[in-house]
Amino acid sequence: MTDSQTAAPQTATVPAPAPASDREPLLRVTGLTRHFPVTKGLFKRQVGAVRAVDGIDFSVNAGETLGVVGESGCGKSTMGRLVTRLDEPTGGKIEFEGADITHLGVGAMRPYRRDIQMIFQDPYSSLNPRHTIGTIVGAPFRLQKVATEHGVKKAVQDLLELCGLSPEHYNRYPHEFSGGQRQRIGIARALALKPKMIIADEPVSALDVSIQAQVVNLLDDLQQELGLTYLIIAHDLSVVRHVSDRVAVMYLGKVVEIAERDSLYASPMHPYTNALMSAVPVPDPRRKERRERILLTGDVPSPLNPPSGCRFRTRCWKAQDICASQEPPLTAAKAGHQVACHFPENSATE
Amino acid sequence: MYVFRRLVNVVFMLLVVAAVTFGIFFMVPKLTGSDPALLYVGKIADKAAVEGIRHKMGLDKSIIEQFWLFLKGIFVGRDFNAGVDVTHCSAPCLGYSFKTEREVWPLLLDRVGVDFSLAVGASILWVVLGTGTGVVSALRRGTLLDRITMTGALAGVSLPMYFTGLVALAVFANNLGWFPNNYTDFADDPLLWFEGLVLPWITLAFLFAATYARLSRATLLDVLGEDYIRTARAKGLAEPVVIGKHAMRSTLTPILTIFGMDLGGLLGGAVLTEKTFNLRGLGYEAVTSIASSDLPVIMGVTLFAAFFIIMANLLVDMLYAVVDPRVRLG
Amino acid sequence: GGHKGGTTGDSAGAKGAAGFNAAVDKVVNASDKKGGTLNLWSSTDVDSLDPGRAYYASVWNFERFYARTLLAFDGKPGKDGLKLVPDLASAQPEISADGKTYTFKLKSGLKYEDGSVITSKDIKYGIERVFAQDVISGGPTYLINELDQGQGYKGPYTDTDPNKLGLKSVATPDDSTIVFTLAKPNSDFPYLLAMGSASPVPQKLDTGAKYGDKPVSSGPYKFKSVDPGKGYELVRNENWDPASDPFRKALPDSVKLTITTNADDMDSRLLAGTADLDWGQTGLSQAAQAKVLQDNALKDNTDDAYNGFIRYVSIVPKVAPFDNIHCRNAVLYAADTTALQTARGGSVAGSLFGSMLPPNILGSDDYDPYGLTKGKPNLDKAKDELKQCGKPDGFKTTVAVRGNKAKEVNSAVALQTALKAINIDVTVDQYDGKLISSVIGAPDVVHSKNYGLIVMGWGADYPTGSGYLQPLVDGRFITSNGNNNFSEINDPAINGLFDQAAAEKDPAKAADLYKQVNHKVVDGAYYLPIVADKALNYRNPRLTNVYITDAFGEVDFQALGVSDGK
Amino acid sequence: MTTPTETTGPAAGAEPEANSAAAVAKKIEGRSPGRIAWDRLKRDKVALAGGAVVILLILAAIFAPVLTALFGHPVDQPHPDQINPDLGLPKGSFGGINSDFLLGVDPTFGRDVFSRILYGARISLLVAFLAATVSVLIGVVMGIMAGYFGGWVDSVISRVMDVLLAFPQLLFSIALVSVMPNSLLGLNDTGVRVLVLVVVIGFFGWPYIGRIVRGQALSLREREFVDAARSLGAGKAHILFRELLPNLVAPILVYATLIIPTNILNEAALSFLGAGVRPPTPSWGQMLSDAVAIYQSDPTYMVVPGLAIFITVLAFNLFGDGLRDALDPKGN
């Protein structure tokens, strides 16, 4: 049975994730920080800060997919917005192809926008309801003043076709499409300028289960075909496993674990990652009795006032005194597997 | 602390209003080349007389100095020369009317009574009637009753109040002779006060009730679609409780907001109502003082009106915090 | 129609004396019955009760209750009321041969309400107050013009004289003698002394700008309460000696003046008999007027008297093409005076009038060379005049009118329509009514705005030909601001006639001179008189001694009494 | 796990996938948002009636000279024969209505009320429309800037709107109207009055639009398509006027239609208070103002302009209400 949904050719093999070391990172993020000031009073005195992203480091190599998971409010979207420069970082550095793009202005950033594109979470709000599909998908050409061989219309129609939509949709409005189709339109727009990297913030979480798979497959196919690099943000561990080569786990504005996909899913080292994995409901009634679940107590603490030391310690069953006083650094516990924990699981030292 | 900050804000806004008003009405005679002093000399203008009056009104001072004196009068009071001796006008002193040479502050306090009487009676009427009809037609949505009341409300919104007022006067005061069109102070005779205000109240209430009916209907319909109403029903609460307790509380909050604004606006003078019903309130005073370039009175009325509107806003904001626990004042 | 109004029938029928316009030249309900309260009502407040500061005719009329003057208008109906009789003065003044010195002797035993004696110094002090225009503003300033004589006197409040009596032109050799020395003869001077601004003010009780809150009475009534904007009450002044007073009757025990906010309400009270008289005497509101005119019983209680005003259109010869008399004539002939009258409210509001001296002033006559009182335009003549003017195809001009006076705007519009008939294209320019002094009162502005026509009205401050006409037509009265001679007439012949009249001691001869001035002005086609103003006023039938005095064009308040003693 | 934030409307989403051969039931015509609103509006008979009246009124105002020539008398022509000279009131009952004077004559002059109402409509509508334009222009620019930029821009604009709303605007309008010269910028007296009315009414009206636009812009700013445009390198102007503005068209249109009746009432109110255009140029508020003095003896003269205002305002409100419902995304 073949999937007749997508126009892109299928590949029979899972692309084996290449070792990270021998590739030049396309995107490198160091010490990235974003604090949202909380102000009060007549003179807008700053009384605190929401430490949405609080010093994270990672890099993404060309052609690979980095998945980012974490609970609601841990700073995933903020991170995504910082990397795409929709938001101004408070600190740290973002390098794209070796160039520092951390504080570029609208104009200076414009050339880079061709190479870094974004797919948004909500297929309803990410398309301007008053623009036709042609306008929406053609916007990148106009904004970047890119000349197209056979005119913008042709280019747009090609893109639509590439993303599994009919070229006749050119003059339609977004409200005439279903969620899955809209997400395809969003993807077509992101692809217009042939970017090198695509950042996708929860690209499928607003979609119905049966549609979600269509979009995931499309993303897969496009990566194959166009050699794209993805940074995919999601909270669904199963989806992330499916799409990623490497996965970063975030907790309260920090990356607590970052590893090759298989290594992470096979032997998660951070207690939080463990808890997350065990909490995912498995669609298999027979397994439900056998599974041992790690039930975390309490809620995620407020990013306004994160716990000292290790941020997870308030919910961690392994926490000890050192966790409160010392913040564990993100260190390589084994090849291609970094973790920030004083007492990591599944590690050789345990 | 919050209240203090807001009060500072109120004072600031009033200062802005005062400065702008002062500026405009100080500049206007300059622009039109008219000398306010000329307005107050007798029929045959005599140069010396004009000079004398200009000096007496303080119009020979610079605008900054005049404004400064005005502010000083409000906060610490100021002195006026009455010829034989110097009279002190104690704070809050809005000066003396150019025209009547009466102190402005007591004059306005006297006038505001009319607007107060107007506002109190009318607002009770319109809130009760307006929200009442709005709620009933929301609950009977789509029925004939709903359609009739809402068409009526739209008509109410579309009727100019000076027209409604005149029709009311023609019918009830003139033809039927039910209500006299004459204002009596409450202190003088409560019954006559009431009788004299019935028509203005009804006219005003008619206009506002229409707005409130539309607003409360729309809000209630919105609220009825809220999830928490469904929850209340899911708990098995009786329908009157669901409506009366859960829906109404949320419905009244936005109504409170515009009620505050409307009341504030009315207290600061209802020019059209006052003209239609021949009432002498702040609005009347405002119009006559503008007609006679009576700057101290203009300033007074403007500040009074702005004060009421701003205070009403403040009050509404604070009440909002009481009603809605999600609103934090800080 | 049915008789819907109040209960006025019985008295009107019983006495039978009253009738429409009965009080115009007769005394209605003559009676000496004392007691009761006179209820005056007004929809406008007094401008000031301080006799030095009031300018409303009704206040001047009202002052006769509490402020006596050396001379005063006699308490008689019609023209008889124009005569000045000695009031505080024991007799008519002694006038020096050159007509410049007036010497008055005061009656003896004159007292203020507090029992203190009224002296000639108080009269001088009262006059001096008027000079302090920075304090005592708003009143007539004729006395300053006559008496300052270059001294630059600034009033008693800044007077360095120990007794604050530094005004040189007035002397008080003793407490009962006062001598005025004028710079040049002025036969109108006695009228100036009959104004409230020449009434005595006791220096001790003077409160300066606030004197109007509690004027000290020298007349038959004193103030019991003063409540600005609401009402005033006068009660008997026990220290007033009827014997010293030549004409005041002082019939009611008290006089109340109630200020209402609502003219309609006042009119319905009048018709219902719960109010006695409109203090403002400005006429019934249109609704009440319609009602009264359609009901003869009610109409019998009304008077439609001249109030001393003429409504007119100034034609400005300084603005082309009105520099040519024929163009001015054309306007006069083309004017549809009936339409103009209707615009002011019809025949009730004024009668057609051909000249510029109102009927209540000595010297007035029926002079009407342009046939204005015929009520119809004479288009043939108008066109002929146009031709003579060299503008056979008409021309454009602008009429200036106060925007806040509906009747004047209506007049302007009516004139505009009428002149269209002879191709005069009139633009109606409404200016802010409070800016009279600086718009039409400023000849420069008039010229620059090309105001060829100006709608206005005028009433005399004192009922003589010069009181009425001089500000309007004497070229020496033209000022750069606050001018009233809009037509800028500066005819040496006219000016000379005024000087002649001023030196004339015989009023009848002076009247004749004013008649000549009037005719000259009319012949010069400087003015288009619209109407001699009238006001339809209602009098409560219970009032006694009602008559209209030409001195104010109003019912003489001080003579009134109430028949029922209530 | 999915988080369906919005259910795909069955009708709107029933479009078959491009390359799925099997067609799902009814194929829905591609309808633009404006088209959808128009279809909805067409079903609202009351709103359509309101709209029809509005159009008729506009036509009547435009063709006032023609209509007057056909059915009336020249606006400023007095008819003394229609007036009782003693009372200054129209002869005959009901304000002198007869076959010649369809709506009677005005007191004092006996001018044709029918013509004056028509010419009054010109002033009313002209002022209302122009003032609405002024309000919308300022309100949209200010509101969109405050909403999109936030921060101090928002603070300043919001504060200005607060102050403006706290100002006793009627007083200012009266004051400003009364001091204006009679000719300005080559306009005649009526022109100047209209200009001043437009400026004053329009200026005091913008905060209402501004607030609405600001609120909408605030929420639109959070929509991801704004980020999408930014991520494509769009500048501020592009975002404000290409991305946000088209989405504001609906509320702007609705509030523009709803501000017009308010403006008509305001113009009439100012005329009523004597601060409108000056006689003999007729206006409805001025006629009512004249009528105050004589409503007891000539009620017709009060009723006619009153009803004219009422009908006009009602028609605009009905239409505006319908438009709002039609353009309301929640409506279906």
Place this chain on the structure above:
Amino acid sequence: MSINDKPFLSVRDLKVHFPTDDGLVKSVNGLSFDLEKGKTLGIVGESGSGKSVTSLSIMGLHRAGGKRGAPQISGEIWLDGEDLVAAGPDRVRKLRGQKMAMIFQDPLTAMHPYYTVGAQIVEGYRAHHPGVSKREARKRAIEMLDRVGIPQPDKRVDNYPHEFSGGMRQRAMIAMALVNDPSLLIADEPTTALDVTVQAQILDLIRDLQKEFGSAVIIITHDLGVVAELADDILVMYGGKPVERGPAATLFESPEHPYTWGLLGSMPRLDRELQDRLTPVKGTPPSLINVPSGCAFHPRCPYAELTGGRSTTEVPVLAEAAPQHHAACHLPIAERHRIFADEIAPRL
């Protein structure tokens, strides 16, 4: 049939149709199922398949009267021997909150923002226990909050909903629903708005409470994982109709309906080997106004041709495929099993 023979909850041929401007929306179109006390039924299906409408119908929460928004409901809903469709609104209201209770998806909007959590629980309690004093009711509220695992319940009882975190709010909702010991609890997507870790807590809580109170539970979700965790029986809905019904274990092991296959195939699973590609269901969910003729799933069904045209003309009925396992599919049972074994199972 005597009352005792009836299952505790029995829905028979339920139809819920909404008249709208665009046409009749057939949100639920012939739904039947039974549920016993102590059992949990999971209802799964895509967005818009009629899950919520079903639960609201049972609760009698669709708006009655008026013209707009009121659905046409037909069929029978028997709860403990009483037909809720036939019963008057007053009767249903009395049962609501007492015998049957509901937990909603978004606890923040489902609670009144102006009243404290405690007050809202107390209100539900006192509505059905009129004699109880306020103090007793408050004690009960604190007890319930404690029961659902809210720390310091005696303090938290006076908090407003916005002062709670998402997980706590959902717990409070549960406390509110359980305050009258209902024998039927309907949970409509109770964890969709929550994080996985919190979701796990809530699912545990529901399971424990059910064991303790022995009530019947309907859990509605589109997450197959969630139903697998909780449900004894599963009902799969598509386009307002049930397409498959059966015990949880069998349904996951040998699903009968192509749509169920599609659902299972389209979700990536942590418990399986990583596949290269997911197997999506092609196309989009059907319009409920113009439901495709015959089998509503046929436009999206890869095997529609194999029915010999029946799928486009004939509406399939829920037929027993295995004991207690029903499916509405035109494919012959054998064919289905073959396809599943050959094509589907290897990919899952």
